[in-house]
Amino acid sequence: MPPAGPGGGDVSLSPGDPAPDFTLPSTQGPVSLSDLRRRGKVVLAFYFQDETPLCATQVGMLKGDFDLLTELGAQAVAISADDLESHRRFAERLGGVPFPLASDEALAVARAYGVVDETGKRCRRAIFVVDEDGRLLLANPFFQPNSPDHYQQLFRALGLEV
Numbered sequence: 188m189p190p191a192g193p194g195g196g197d198v199s200l201s202p203g204d205p206a207p208d209f210t211l212p213s214t215q216g217p218v219s220l221s222d223l224r225r226r227g228k229v230v231l232a233f234y235f236q237d238e239t240p241l242c243a244t245q246v247g248m249l250k251g252d253f254d255l256l257t258e259l260g261a262q263a264v265a266i267s268a269d270d271l272e273s274h275r276r277f278a279e280r281l282g283g284v285p286f287p288l289a290s291d292e293a294l295a296v297a298r299a300y301g302v303v304d305e306t307g308k309r310c311r312r313a314i315f316v317v318d319e320d321g322r323l324l325l326a327n328p329f330f331q332p333n334s335p336d337h338y339q340q341l342f343r344a345l346g347l348e349v
Contacts, residue, residue: 198301200326206317207299213287214274227260233302233313237269237277245332253285259345266291316344
């Protein structure tokens with residue numbers, strides 16, 4: 188796997204690895220991985236930037252499948268380097284988002300997951316699924332929002348036969 192980019196270190200997470208814990212500000216108040224996973228599996232969706240078409244597709248997919256995620260016992264949080272005001276505008280443009288959009292302006296969480304982009308200023312599009320014990324079930328640090336295979340990997344990690 189290529190390095191995460193400037194400041195991203197050589198972090199390479201794989202299924203079975205412990206998921207780095209975090210607490211970030213979000214559109215729904217502070218959000219922490221340890222709190223979310225107490226309620227079930229957690230989908231962490233890192234995305235590049237609010238208002239970009241592919242990121243709108245990625246966040247929109249999670250919004251569209253939110254009921255299915257809930258049925259599968261999963262929580263979701265989307266993370267980018269944008270500030271909360273940008274997240275609020277983005278969520279409004281998408282007609283509301285039922286899960287938190289978290290702000291990782293310092294890229295500390297993106298670095299911990301190895302998903303800082305090549306500029307060192309943004310997150311790469313990535314998807315991780317964390318189980319209730321804090322272990323990774325899926326680690327896709329190069330998620331492609333238009334890839335049916337990547338969505339199938341996500342839902343298989345949540346226990347759905349696709």
